[in-house]
Amino acid sequence: MCKVFPLDFPLQAWYYAIKHFRTKADYWMTKIKTDLYLGDCLEVLANFADDSFDLIMTSPPYADRRSKTYGGISPDEYVAWFTPRAEEFLRVLKPSGTFILNIKEQAVDGERHTYVIELILAMKKQGWLWTEEFVWHKKNCYPGKWPNRFRDAWERCLQFNKSRKFNMYQEAVMVPMGDWAEKRLKNLSKTDQSRDTSKVGSGFGKNVSNWVDRQMAYPTNVLHLATETGNRKHSAVFPKSLPEWFIRLFTKENDWVLDPFAGSGTTCQVAQKLLRNSVGIEILPEYYQLARENIKLTQYQLFEEDQNAVHYTTGDH
Numbered sequence: 001m002c003k004v005f006p007l008d009f010p011l012q013a014w015y016y017a018i019k020h021f022r023t024k025a026d027y028w029m030t031k032i033k034t035d036l037y038l039g040d041c042l043e044v045l046a047n048f049a050d051d052s053f054d055l056i057m058t059s060p061p062y063a064d065r066r067s068k069t070y071g072g073i074s075p076d077e078y079v080a081w082f083t084p085r086a087e088e089f090l091r092v093l094k095p096s097g098t099f100i101l102n103i104k105e106q107a108v109d110g111e112r113h114t115y116v117i118e119l120i121l122a123m124k125k126q127g128w129l130w131t132e133e134f135v136w137h138k139k140n141c142y143p144g145k146w147p148n149r150f151r152d153a154w155e156r157c158l159q160f161n162k163s164r165k166f167n168m169y170q171e172a173v174m175v176p177m178g179d180w181a182e183k184r185l186k187n188l189s190k191t192d193q194s195r196d197t198s199k200v201g202s203g204f205g206k207n208v209s210n211w212v213d214r215q216m217a218y219p220t221n222v223l224h225l226a227t228e229t230g231n232r233k234h235s236a237v238f239p240k241s242l243p244e245w246f247i248r249l250f251t252k253e254n255d256w257v258l259d260p261f262a263g264s265g266t267t268c269q270v271a272q273k274l275l276r277n278s279v280g281i282e283i284l285p286e287y288y289q290l291a292r293e294n295i296k297l298t299q300y301q302l303f304e305e306d307q308n309a310v311h312y313t314t315g316d317h
Helices: 011-021 041-047 075-092 115-126 179-184 241-250 266-273 285-305
Strands: 030-038 053-058 093-103 129-138 154-161 222-225 256-259 277-282 310-316
Touching: 030 266, 030 285, 041 075, 041 277, 053 075, 053 241, 075 093, 075 115, 093 129, 093 241, 115 129, 115 154, 222 241, 241 266, 256 266, 266 277, 266 285, 277 285
Parallel strands: 030 277, 030 310, 053 093, 053 256, 129 222, 256 277
Antiparallel strands: 093 154, 129 154
16 A cells, blocks of 8 residues: 655654555555644634534543643632533534543542532533443552542543434444353353343343354443553553543544543544544643654554555644
């Protein structure tokens, strides 16, 4: 396949491109764009058309967190700060799109603050549908405790939509059945071979025999993912596996992904690797520069790993 590469790539990348792809002009070419913007997402998104994105995946600054880098937002003021931005997200998201918000309320004066709950209710008034709540279980969280609670080992990933009919590609995130299936399905009882209605009167039921010979199953809404352990230059990096799971679930190749609080560019890196176009917006110059460096690194790695023809372009704004 024919590959065309941006002009600002390292010499070794050009050498690799010429050596391996110059004789393959007969292949078709896919164009993937990654655009990075420096500024406040509230202002930057004003320049985007309605219905531009298939997925918005982001983790905004938490209330009173990262105060040395992002300035910190009071829990009592968080909803007022976030809702104008949520209004823009609603405008630029396609009717078939999804918004995933990674957020977790903190404890204030010994009790959990309610700003996340208040934010959900405020967004519903804007027209958002609160479709689902995923739990990110941080499976490598280190132990700890406070006098009245234990250490956080999970965060919310809230799913919002503009309509009840949205794109969702569930087969893209299926998981292996596991060892339990071989033992459980080896000897089926008579009850297992037909629909067994719940004995508690819930109306639910199951037919265990439907799982015979199946190799894959649909996952739950609890994601067991390790936290980012290689972070050295950003104060709050989520693991690449987190946006990757949602990008696979809610988009297909060539779709558009937005991260309005891009940080070090993790979402855009993953989107690019999965052949999705993306836009990242970051308000701090040092993190914007870090995101640029990470995107270039990802592009160079793809030269060596990916055998599909891809035209990568990075726009810096």
